[in-house]
Amino acid sequence: MFRGRVSKFAEKTGDRFYQAFKENNTTEMEIFYRENFPKVARYIRANNGDLENAKDIFQEAFLTVWQNIKMNKINAETVISLEAYLYKISKNKWLDHLRSLESRKIIYVDEIVDTDSENENLHQKKELDELKYQKLEKGFKYLGKGCRILLEKFYFNKMSLREIAIEYNWTENTAKNNKYRCLQQLKKLALKNSEEL
Amino acid sequence: MIAQEDFERIEAYLENRLSKDEKITFQNEMKVNVKLKDAVEEVRNLGWAVQKAVLKEKLATFHQAIENELESSLTIRRHPLLNFKWAVAASVLIIVGISIVWYVSEKPKHGEAIFEKYFVPDPGLMTAMGSTQDYLFHKAMLDYKLGNYDAAIKGWESLIGVRSENDSINYFLGSAYLAKGDANNAIPHIEKVASDSLSNFKSSAYWYLGLAYLKIGNISKAELWINKSDNKNVTELLKELY
Numbered sequence: 001m002f003r004g005r006v007s008k009f010a011e012k013t014g015d016r017f018y019q020a021f022k023e024n025n026t027t028e029m030e031i032f033y034r035e036n037f038p039k040v041a042r043y044i045r046a047n048n049g050d051l052e053n054a055k056d057i058f059q060e061a062f063l064t065v066w067q068n069i070k071m072n073k074i075n076a077e078t079v080i081s082l083e084a085y086l087y088k089i090s091k092n093k094w095l096d097h098l099r100s101l102e103s104r105k106i107i108y109v110d111e112i113v114d115t116d117s118e119n120e121n122l123h124q125k126k127e128l129d130e131l132k133y134q135k136l137e138k139g140f141k142y143l144g145k146g147c148r149i150l151l152e153k154f155y156f157n158k159m160s161l162r163e164i165a166i167e168y169n170w171t172e173n174t175a176k177n178n179k180y181r182c183l184q185q186l187k188k189l190a191l192k193n194s195e196e197l
Numbered sequence: 198m199i200a201q202e203d204f205e206r207i208e209a210y211l212e213n214r215l216s217k218d219e220k221i222t223f224q225n226e227m228k229v230n231v232k233l234k235d236a237v238e239e240v241r242n243l244g245w246a247v248q249k250a251v252l253k254e255k256l257a258t259f260h261q262a263i264e265n266e267l268e269s270s271l272t273i274r275r276h277p278l279l280n281f282k283w284a285v286a287a288s289v290l291i292i293v294g295i296s297i298v299w300y301v302s303e304k305p306k307h308g309e310a311i312f313e314k315y316f317v318p319d320p321g322l323m324t325a326m327g328s329t330q331d332y333l334f335h336k337a338m339l340d341y342k343l344g345n346y347d348a349a350i351k352g353w354e355s356l357i358g359v360r361s362e363n364d365s366i367n368y369f370l371g372s373a374y375l376a377k378g379d380a381n382n383a384i385p386h387i388e389k390v391a392s393d394s395l396s397n398f399k400s401s402a403y404w405y406l407g408l409a410y411l412k413i414g415n416i417s418k419a420e421l422w423i424n425k426s427d428n429k430n431v432t433e434l435l436k437e438l439y
């Protein structure tokens with residue numbers, strides 16, 4: 001059922017990049033990046049920002065688009081084109097950033113936020129999960145090169161264990177064990193990261 | 198740590214590689230076993246984190262590759278017919294033209310051009326609704342942010358009678374006037390804020406007041422206020438002024 005929706009989206013928008021995001025096709029993603037960054041950069045520069053701000057905001061927005069496609073949050077009804085979607089997210093992120101700077105100027109606020117404990121707990125759990133996730137992401141940078149490449153092949157390039165085994169001249173079982181070992185190392189690095197903070 | 202056997206089973210579940218029966222058993226187990234549920238979340242996060250970390254690295258590479266091309270692509274593109282010789286000739290003409298304008302002391306025009314270059318309307322405040330007066334204030338703020346400056350001015354003008362010393366209203370009323378190009382009406386309001394030592398808007402007010410004076414060609418006052426401002430463009434603007 002979902003496959004039908006994807007092709008309807010791709011057909012409707014003629015968006016080859018949708019599939020590229022779905023499949024982590026970096027050649028196509030780079031083209032998408034090159035084609036869309038200048039427009040966002042122009043907007044941010046025209047609104048009190050510089051190229052460095054533009055880079056950060058655009059990359060955050062790019063990751064959001066990627067994540068939403070991966071999680072099937074985007075469908076033909078809500079998004080007209082990926083270009084417009086990315087631009088809109090970038091713009092909103094930049095406006096949020098400006099507002100967060102400007103909000104320091106607010107002088108009178110007569111509303112007190114009512115915190116209910118259940119929501120607060122949920123919020124805390126979400127924050128904690130996000131933190132754990134960030135630690136893993138950060139840990140990846142410090143992983144040995146061999147492990148990084150192996151995990152990239154499996155999780156990002158979506159190669160099967162069999163394909164990896166053939167490439168490295170391993171058995172499939174060795175590929176499986178090595179992948180598991182690399183993930184354990186990643187978890188240890190993330191944990192170390194948490195303790196240091 | 199999740200044992201390897203459990204890990205493989207969880208990953209098979211997440212990748213939809215379990216048979217129908219195995220999947221049902223797994224899901225039922227998850228309902229009663231909190232540890233398993235947490236482990237599923239952990240394995241899912243591991244896969245996501247790896248993918249996101251890899252993509253972040255790729256984005257950095259994409260950006261590096263286009264970095265050098267950026268400056269030129271973000272500035273105005275040259276017309277293909279405009280070759281180097283013509284560009285030099287045009288530049289000379291423009292410089293001569295600007296110099297003539299300057300020396301016949303049409304300073305207001307010079308100031309106005311700099312104003313146009315540097316003026317970006319203040320982005321405004323978050324629109325949180327509170328008491329009636331706050332409601333009117335924020336309604337005008339919404340108009341302001343949408344670029345409906347006349348409506349915003351009307352809203353804030355109705356409040357200024359009651360709260361003539363309020364720096365937020367003065368600041369944004371002045372900002373709205375300036376955004377629609379009416380520097381003469383903007384100045385008294387922004388000046389009030391600039392001379393209010395306790396105002397949080399003071400620093401921004403210096404900058405906008407300087408720009409407002411530039412717009413009406415009062416270069417000495419413009420310079421005075423711009424010099425006080427901590428806006429990142431101060432040095433660049435002052436260089437252009439002389």
